[in-house]
Amino acid sequence: MEKSLGLEIIEVVEQAAIASARLMGKGLRNEADGVAVKAMRDRMNEIYMRGRIVIGEGERDDAPMLFIGEQVGICTQPNAAEMCSIDELIEIDIAVDPCEGTNLVAEGRQGSMAVLAISEKGGLLGAPDLYMKKLAAPPQAKGKVHIDYPATKNLQIIAECLDRAIEDLVVIVMKRDRHKDLISEIRSTGARVRFIDDGDISAALSAGINGTGVHALMGIGAAPEGVISAAALRCLGAHFQGQLIYDPDVVQTGLLKGTKAEIEEQLKAQGVEQPDKVWEAEELASGKNVLFAACGITDGDFIKGVRFFTGSARTETMVISSQSNTVRFVDTVHILDPAHHASLVI
Ligand SMILES: O=C(COP(=O)(O)O)[C@@H](O)[C@H](O)[C@H](O)[C@H](O)COP(=O)(O)O
Ligand SMILES: [Mn+2]
Numbered sequence: 097m098e099k100s101l102g103l104e105i106i107e108v109v110e111q112a113a114i115a116s117a118r119l120m121g122k123g124l125r126n127e128a129d130g131v132a133v134k135a136m137r138d139r140m141n142e143i144y145m146r147g148r149i150v151i152g153e154g155e156r157d158d159a160p161m162l163f164i165g166e167q168v169g170i171c172t173q174p175n176a177a178e179m180c181s182i183d184e185l186i187e188i189d190i191a192v193d194p195c196e197g198t199n200l201v202a203e204g205r206q207g208s209m210a211v212l213a214i215s216e217k218g219g220l221l222g223a224p225d226l227y228m229k230k231l232a233a234p235p236q237a238k239g240k241v242h243i244d245y246p247a248t249k250n251l252q253i254i255a256e257c258l259d260r261a262i263e264d265l266v267v268i269v270m271k272r273d274r275h276k277d278l279i280s281e282i283r284s285t286g287a288r289v290r291f292i293d294d295g296d297i298s299a300a301l302s303a304g305i306n307g308t309g310v311h312a313l314m315g316i317g318a319a320p321e322g323v324i325s326a327a328a329l330r331c332l333g334a335h336f337q338g339q340l341i342y343d344p345d346v347v348q349t350g351l352l353k354g355t356k357a358e359i360e361e362q363l364k365a366q367g368v369e370q371p372d373k374v375w376e377a378e379e380l381a382s383g384k385n386v387l388f389a390a391c392g393i394t395d396g397d398f399i400k401g402v403r404f405f406t407g408s409a410r411t412e413t414m415v416i417s418s419q420s421n422t423v424r425f426v427d428t429v430h431i432l433d434p435a436h437h438a439s440l441v442i
């Protein structure tokens with residue numbers, strides 16, 4: 097999978113990031129999202145693969161493309177057998193977030209990325225468009241912390257695993273009313289809180305990578321982003337657990353339709369037998385091979401955002417593969433106008 101798709105998927109996220117970055121800071125949330133979706137879809141449809149979107153952008157944002165179940169890639173065409181090799185005809189599942197952090201892009205703030213995860217068919221959980229309680233932590237704490245433990249206990253464990261004082265820990269929490277008690281508890285331990293407005297995939301990765309200055313992600317974000325985060329953190333050997341949250345009183349956004357009991361019924365009707373289950377990263381992204389790629393739209397903790405020059409653009413992408421056990425940082429100069437080759441600066 098990595099050999100046939102590695103470079104292609106880098107270009108998929110790069111193209112989405114460049115398109116979206118053009119609209120950075122312009123206050124155009126939906127447009128920044130729309131151009132990223134189009135660029136990602138167009139580039140994916142040039143690849144010799146047979147892909148199925150299991151987590152898309154279309155459903156929640158009512159976007160017309162990259163919806164759940166959409167087929168992408170040349171080998172989804174009716175005459176695929178004539179054009180594609182046996183390997184290319186194997187079905188793969190794809191989870192995408194072409195513009196993760198649309199508000200961040202619109203406001204020119206840090207932490208937005210174009211991101212996707214790929215696995216063999218059935219290798220990525222098709223999470224419902226609900227909320228998810230998340231706990232992400234560095235590899236040293238994997239399996240030692242637990243999403244059911246109070247934040248205080250988890251922070252004591254992380255401090256011990258990292259051999260540092262709790263006061264030296266930084267925890268990312270999304271700035272939401274629902275996190276009021278969580279924030280008070282984290283602060284009471286002496287740990288420090290870094291708020292983000294959006295973009296908890298980037299935050300989960302920051303927590304899972306040593307050297308970012310972030311030691312945990314705690315709180316409730318979106319469930320689809322939880323699956324994509326799990327794909328990356330699983331490959332990194334870091335800790336990630338998620339639990340669906342579907343109680344409107346807990347999420348406090350007014351965005352969930354129906355009561356908790358009604359949503360629970362819907363989930364069971366959709367085949368979610370245990371709506372309150374705690375999911376491990378290896379269950380959310382269970383595939384034998386998982387490939388993850390994220391290209392910065394705006395600057396982040398571990399990758400820079402898109403920079404534009406006269407006739408060129410420069411991107412940074414992180415590619416993680418469970419197949420080769422590699423984490424690659426790909427720094428690419430895109431010559432958009434060949435008349436300006438001289439604009440390449442190192
Ligand atoms: O920030 C996010 C928004 O993603 P996108 O729509 O692709 O720009 C995600 O990282 C969050 O996980 C999530 O969508 C958010 O936490 C939802 O919470 P809320 O804003 O309170 O409804
Ligand atoms: Mn998102």
Ligand SMILES: [Mn+2]
Binds near residue numbers: 129153193194196198
């Ligand atoms: Mn998005």
